[in-house]
Amino acid sequence: MPKTNAAALVFDDLSFQYNTRSEPAIQHISFSVQPGELLLIAGSSGCGKTTLMRCANGLIPNAYHGKISGDIKLFGRSVFEMQMAEISQAVGTLLQDPERQILGSYVLNEVGFGLESLGIPRNEIIPRVDETLEHLGILHMRDRETFGTSGGEKQKIALAGVLVMKPKILLLDEPLSSLDPASAHEALQTFRQLADEGLSVVIVEHRVEDVLTIHPDTVVYIDEGQVTYCGDSKGLMAIVDYRRIKLPADIVVERARNAPAPQFYPVLKPNYKNPETLLSFEGVHFQYNEDSPEVLDDINFEIHKGDVIAVLGHNGSGKTTMVKHALGLLKPTQGHVLLEGLDTQKMTVAEAAHTVGYVFQSPTQMLFAPTVKEELAFGPKNLGFSPEEIDKNVTWAIETVHLNEELDTPPLALSFGQQKRISIAAILSMRSRILMMDEPTAGQDYWNYQAFMDAILQMPGFDSVIFITHDLDLALIYANRILILYGGKIVADGRPQDVLQDELQLKKFRILPTSLLKLNMQYLPKTGSFYRAETIAHFIG
Amino acid sequence: MLVTWRYKYRNSIMDRIDPRARWIFSCAFLISCTMFWDARFLIFFFIIAVVWYTFGRTKWKETRRGWLLVSVMLFSMIVINTLITGGGAGGVVPPGGHEVWTQGFTIPWVNWHIHFGLTAERLWFAICQLLRLGGISAIFVLIPYTMDSRSYGATFHGLGMPDRFAYTMELSFRFIPTLAQDSAATLDAQKARGYEIEKVKGGLFRKILRIAPLIVPITMNSIVASEDVANAMDLRCFGQYKRTWLFELKFHWWDIILIIFSALMLIGSAVAAYGFKMGNFWIPESFINMLIG
Amino acid sequence: MSEKKKSLFKFGTREVVYSAIGAALYAVLTYATNFMQLPGSGNVAMRPAVVIPMFFGIAFGPIVGFITGFIGNILSDLLSGWGFWFWWDLGNGIMGLIPGLIAVAIIDYKAIKSLLLGEFFVILGAAGGMGVAAISEMWVSGADMTAVIYYNFLPAFLTNIANGLILLPILMVAYAAVAQRSGRQ
Numbered sequence A: 001m002p003k004t005n006a007a008a009l010v011f012d013d014l015s016f017q018y019n020t021r022s023e024p025a026i027q028h029i030s031f032s033v034q035p036g037e038l039l040l041i042a043g044s045s046g047c048g049k050t051t052l053m054r055c056a057n058g059l060i061p062n063a064y065h066g067k068i069s070g071d072i073k074l075f076g077r078s079v080f081e082m083q084m085a086e087i088s089q090a091v092g093t094l095l096q097d098p099e100r101q102i103l104g105s106y107v108l109n110e111v112g113f114g115l116e117s118l119g120i121p122r123n124e125i126i127p128r129v130d131e132t133l134e135h136l137g138i139l140h141m142r143d144r145e146t147f148g149t150s151g152g153e154k155q156k157i158a159l160a161g162v163l164v165m166k167p168k169i170l171l172l173d174e175p176l177s178s179l180d181p182a183s184a185h186e187a188l189q190t191f192r193q194l195a196d197e198g199l200s201v202v203i204v205e206h207r208v209e210d211v212l213t214i215h216p217d218t219v220v221y222i223d224e225g226q227v228t229y230c231g232d233s234k235g236l237m238a239i240v241d242y243r244r245i246k247l248p249a250d251i252v253v254e255r256a257r258n259a260p261a262p263q264f265y266p267v268l269k270p271n272y273k274n275p276e277t278l279l280s281f282e283g284v285h286f287q288y289n290e291d292s293p294e295v296l297d298d299i300n301f302e303i304h305k306g307d308v309i310a311v312l313g314h315n316g317s318g319k320t321t322m323v324k325h326a327l328g329l330l331k332p333t334q335g336h337v338l339l340e341g342l343d344t345q346k347m348t349v350a351e352a353a354h355t356v357g358y359v360f361q362s363p364t365q366m367l368f369a370p371t372v373k374e375e376l377a378f379g380p381k382n383l384g385f386s387p388e389e390i391d392k393n394v395t396w397a398i399e400t401v402h403l404n405e406e407l408d409t410p411p412l413a414l415s416f417g418q419q420k421r422i423s424i425a426a427i428l429s430m431r432s433r434i435l436m437m438d439e440p441t442a443g444q445d446y447w448n449y450q451a452f453m454d455a456i457l458q459m460p461g462f463d464s465v466i467f468i469t470h471d472l473d474l475a476l477i478y479a480n481r482i483l484i485l486y487g488g489k490i491v492a493d494g495r496p497q498d499v500l501q502d503e504l505q506l507k508k509f510r511i512l513p514t515s516l517l518k519l520n521m522q523y524l525p526k527t528g529s530f531y532r533a534e535t536i537a538h539f540i541g
Numbered sequence B: 001m002l003v004t005w006r007y008k009y010r011n012s013i014m015d016r017i018d019p020r021a022r023w024i025f026s027c028a029f030l031i032s033c034t035m036f037w038d039a040r041f042l043i044f045f046f047i048i049a050v051v052w053y054t055f056g057r058t059k060w061k062e063t064r065r066g067w068l069l070v071s072v073m074l075f076s077m078i079v080i081n082t083l084i085t086g087g088g089a090g091g092v093v094p095p096g097g098h099e100v101w102t103q104g105f106t107i108p109w110v111n112w113h114i115h116f117g118l119t120a121e122r123l124w125f126a127i128c129q130l131l132r133l134g135g136i137s138a139i140f141v142l143i144p145y146t147m148d149s150r151s152y153g154a155t156f157h158g159l160g161m162p163d164r165f166a167y168t169m170e171l172s173f174r175f176i177p178t179l180a181q182d183s184a185a186t187l188d189a190q191k192a193r194g195y196e197i198e199k200v201k202g203g204l205f206r207k208i209l210r211i212a213p214l215i216v217p218i219t220m221n222s223i224v225a226s227e228d229v230a231n232a233m234d235l236r237c238f239g240q241y242k243r244t245w246l247f248e249l250k251f252h253w254w255d256i257i258l259i260i261f262s263a264l265m266l267i268g269s270a271v272a273a274y275g276f277k278m279g280n281f282w283i284p285e286s287f288i289n290m291l292i293g
Numbered sequence C: 001m002s003e004k005k006k007s008l009f010k011f012g013t014r015e016v017v018y019s020a021i022g023a024a025l026y027a028v029l030t031y032a033t034n035f036m037q038l039p040g041s042g043n044v045a046m047r048p049a050v051v052i053p054m055f056f057g058i059a060f061g062p063i064v065g066f067i068t069g070f071i072g073n074i075l076s077d078l079l080s081g082w083g084f085w086f087w088w089d090l091g092n093g094i095m096g097l098i099p100g101l102i103a104v105a106i107i108d109y110k111a112i113k114s115l116l117l118g119e120f121f122v123i124l125g126a127a128g129g130m131g132v133a134a135i136s137e138m139w140v141s142g143a144d145m146t147a148v149i150y151y152n153f154l155p156a157f158l159t160n161i162a163n164g165l166i167l168l169p170i171l172m173v174a175y176a177a178v179a180q181r182s183g184r185q
């Protein structure tokens, strides 16, 4: 590893183990970051990326305790000899969830927070805040409330709150996880610009392919707490496992050629000849309050037996709002939603839950029981199933998500990825005919989410599956029908190969074509349908 | 679920008074007023409270809910305690007195004869209670409607609370809408699993237990989120130096006058009540004569 | 910085955050359950959320418990537009403070011993907190002891311990699972 005094940040044989753990979270990490360098850290869930960040920004050992060895140098000085306040002014950190990071009720207070803490006089804080907001192009938001801003805006506000302290190094922990593709692209452009201005930028991200578009100078790959690769992005693509990290599609095709073809047999097939309608939206309009704008604007579509539908659309386009109507959690202000022919106005949510199973985005929003078993029995019990039926369903659901051995564990003690699977199983155990999932893959690593999407779609028992996603590739691999929402309207509805044809139009709807889409379009005449890159590799063999 | 603060800018006199001065006045009022049971003093305080209340320029429609709560409280205190059961006036009104309604009355239908020893003294005491509690309520009901939610942290800091405690208040304001949103999401998520909070059979125990599927995820989720919040604060130097408060508070001359007035009111009351032993319960002869005739 | 002992009266960033979030949570849940059809008694509304200050006290110490109850009650009254009732705010604070006194004694949140200890202190806390609030009512509104006991203290005390006793163990068991997995020490 190059080790000069000019380096902004140097990890020197760093290892750390949390007090509550028996295994180290990171081991023998060595690499360095130069001023103005853009560095990407990739690795699967739990490999220690966040821990590494915490070492660099002083949270370890100041807020988290454990066994530490090795050293980190900030511009030549060891961080272990520095005060927290000193480190924080050199190293700015953007945490994963901006909603939790924003501390001020108003944009001005949020951005000024660090300066307030430093005790800088008010008449200096305000110009510095203005300057930072101006630089990020959001000065017009200065006097707005932070609550109620969109995901992309929240992230910019949080970034301003970090940049206002004039750090020399910027750490970003999964900055893209809840952004739609267009907002993610904008955020990445901002990061690139900051690096070009001389800031060292370190990005931790699962969406490697997206980050590669801004050409990171260095890529570090971490596996089980150790650096297994450090170099340019080309080298990474040659060595890393393409099933663990999502790489550009043409590279996967190159590398997957000699591997066995992936086995994937979806159960649901659309029946175009005489479709059986399960659910229909008829001229649905919706607004949350009388004086707020319409969120849904004349929604008309039907869900048929055999449909696997992906719902795409920008942040705030109304996807979640629309799907909540299917279950009667929200009722249209105008129009009707018919579930198996019955108006949802005339039924309770519990009645609708017999037919529609709805998995919410965050598993922590629903887990409460002392054991997984009781958690899974909660739904069927509410629906009035008999004890034998409940037992049968719980067993079936837990087997489907492959967590049999955890039946007696408290769900709250499981890892995030496992909790997500439990939250899906908790819906499966209700044996609904239609399964709806809101961003089932957010915050999960590539390997894990492919595994459970494969499992759910190969599992008999549903008449239709609907999922909301920002990941275009997920939609084109798994869906047989795509709905695109834009500003509360359905602007496209049809087979993936029809809907996703027109790149210009997609861009208008804030959806960015991916390398996998381009590859699929290129080989469509040969394949006749959309597939994952590994499968295409075998078509062109 | 929608949660909104009741505050809005009304361009009222109250909007021009520094919140620190307002708190000083409100607390001085509470303490002064509770030194007296003499209606002549209480009238004075009541008038001050009414004037103060009009400074707020709130509309009846807005404050109705607050007054509803106050009325329930006053009703149980005054009507039930003092007038009907004869409790309530225990330590203040001396025993005995002039009975007002010696014959009592009979409740129709059930034919219960009720004889309650309502005296003129207790009736007068009820009036005093009404004045005193009414005045205090007017001052404190006004607060949610007239104080900017951004100003609480800076205000309590300005009144001498340490940075960390004052900031706690500010931070909890920030998280109310977020937690309200989370709670709504949890309620929806459980409803999607057939949970119906309204429909509970069984006794109190079952009813309370029924709230667990809501309260557990909401609470645990926010505890987990707290870790991120604490990190975000530490990473921006929270608590390392003496804090600047961005919300600007400024004393004007009228604030100073209000504070001096508050101090005089407090000192004056203390001297009157403890120095001159004034302000104990007192009932005008004419009131007794009027009732007994 | 490496000392690891739980100190009863420490008030660092972590405690600021737990107090603030606890208070916000107490306010929101109280506000939300105001509209639910739960049985009420007298003028004291049924509040399942009272378990929040008690639990935050037990989990994070007396100061966090106190602030959760104190500021939480202020905030919920502000949200409802009910005004500012210092003595009831104080009473709610004490309801979180007293259970908080045993925070250091509890290591395993799901052990029977811890649960029983928690329950016992919930009763003490509710008695102390509602006692202070009710006695202040004597001073403010001039009611006598029996009236205060029947109209202020008992309804509040009984509904609060009913909610506290039933919900606290559930939260403690759940927290035992969460604490295994994350958190700053």
Ligand SMILES: Nc1ncnc2c1ncn2[C@@H]1O[C@H](COP(=O)(O)OP(=O)(O)OP(=O)(O)O)[C@@H](O)[C@H]1O
Pocket (backbone or CB within 6 Å): A018, A020, A021, A025, A043, A044, A045, A046, A047, A048, A049, A050, A051, A052, A064, C181, C182, C183, C184
């Ligand atoms: N506060 C903590 N206390 C104890 N163990 C922890 C703590 N935070 C993380 N760990 C453990 O350390 C290991 C590395 O976790 P870390 O959060 O650094 O992973 P990550 O690469 O950021 O994962 P993800 O992609 O899911 O965010 C994991 O085994 C995790 O369970």
Ligand SMILES: Nc1ncnc2c1ncn2[C@@H]1O[C@H](COP(=O)(O)OP(=O)(O)OP(=O)(O)O)[C@@H](O)[C@H]1O
Pocket (backbone or CB within 6 Å): A151, A180, A288, A289, A295, A313, A314, A315, A316, A317, A318, A319, A320, A321, A322, B001
């Ligand atoms: N509870 C609510 N009250 C008021 N407005 C809301 C509420 N929930 C959502 N909205 C607004 O409705 C619009 C659509 O929100 P929705 O959550 O349906 O979008 P989405 O497409 O799911 O976005 P995302 O991709 O960010 O999840 C947004 O402008 C949002 O601010």
Ligand SMILES: [Mg+2]
Pocket (backbone or CB within 6 Å): A049, A050, A051, A173
């Ligand atoms: Mg992480």
Ligand SMILES: [Mg+2]
Pocket (backbone or CB within 6 Å): A319, A320, A321, A438
């Ligand atoms: Mg959504």
